[in-house]
Amino acid sequence: MGRRKLVVGNWKMNGLRAQLGEVEAIGRAAGEHPAVEVGLCVPATLIEPARAVAGAAFIGAQDCHGARSGAHTGCLSAEMVREAGAGWVIVGHSERRTDQHESSADVAAKALAAREAGLKVILCLGESLDTRDGGKALDFVLEQLARSLPEGAGADWLSIAYEPIWAIGTGRIPTMEQIEEMHGAIRGALREALGADAADGVRILYGGSVNAGNAADIFALPDVDGGLVGGASLKAESFAPIIAAAA
Ligand SMILES: O=C(CO)COP(=O)(O)O
Numbered sequence: 681m682g683r684r685k686l687v688v689g690n691w692k693m694n695g696l697r698a699q700l701g702e703v704e705a706i707g708r709a710a711g712e713h714p715a716v717e718v719g720l721c722v723p724a725t726l727i728e729p730a731r732a733v734a735g736a737a738f739i740g741a742q743d744c745h746g747a748r749s750g751a752h753t754g755c756l757s758a759e760m761v762r763e764a765g766a767g768w769v770i771v772g773h774s775e776r777r778t779d780q781h782e783s784s785a786d787v788a789a790k791a792l793a794a795r796e797a798g799l800k801v802i803l804c805l806g807e808s809l810d811t812r813d814g815g816k817a818l819d820f821v822l823e824q825l826a827r828s829l830p831e832g833a834g835a836d837w838l839s840i841a842y843e844p845i846w847a848i849g850t851g852r853i854p855t856m857e858q859i860e861e862m863h864g865a866i867r868g869a870l871r872e873a874l875g876a877d878a879a880d881g882v883r884i885l886y887g888g889s890v891n892a893g894n895a896a897d898i899f900a901l902p903d904v905d906g907g908l909v910g911g912a913s914l915k916a917e918s919f920a921p922i923i924a925a926a927a
Pocket residue numbers: 690773843847848849850851887888889890908909910911912
């Protein structure tokens with residue numbers, strides 16, 4: 681279907697200038713696999729210096745505000761992270777939905793603000809362990825998608841990341857069948873919302889304990905168009921094999 685694989689590292693609240701050498705090495709690894717689109721979403725303080733050394737990898741931010749400007753102490757607008765050098769932004773990560781109490785309506789607003797500023801967006805979805813164990817994961821994630829999906833969503837600027845909360849940083853991943861089922865359901869919902877042509881171009885990433893050992897199997901599943909990688913993206917040594925697995 682011609683969707684280019686997308687592998688993005690999310691550095692979360694990790695990374696000082698001392699780690700720019702890792703950014704540079706990851707940029708080199710990206711350059712070795714031009715078939716894969718590779719990026720790193722770094723802390724806002726690193727966007728500008730990371731951009732200068734990232735080579736073939738794009739640099740993204742991890743959040744932006746839903747408003748263009750105003751009285752929001754400590755927050756960053758989409759235009760600000762764009763000006764710093766970000767080409768992409770993550771919105772709706774489960775850590776922010778939990779820690780900062782972001783609702784799906786907030787997330788949709790952030791996505792729209794990002795698009796207006798010329799950023800590409802990775803919109804995160806994912807269920808808790810209770811929801812999964814209760815057999816409600818599909819319903820929950822599709823509802824979250826419906827509420828978080830911004831107006832005018834299109835494959836040219838929007839990607840989705842399915843990240844089950846219980847798989848993040850735990851070393852535990854869903855079964856291949858569970859991943860395939862969820863990604864297929866997300867694709868189906870996108871077709872209904874956007875029409876088949878637009879929906880079939882949207883990349884759907886898997887995130888949660890992706891590593892060099894499981895990446896190739898996960899990325900080979902239908903409707904898995906790459907990954908959003910936390911811990912294993914912090915070092916080129918562990919991230920490069922994941923990029924290679926997508927190639
Ligand atoms: O939350 C994640 C990426 O956004 C996944 O994190 P881990 O790869 O560390 O499980």
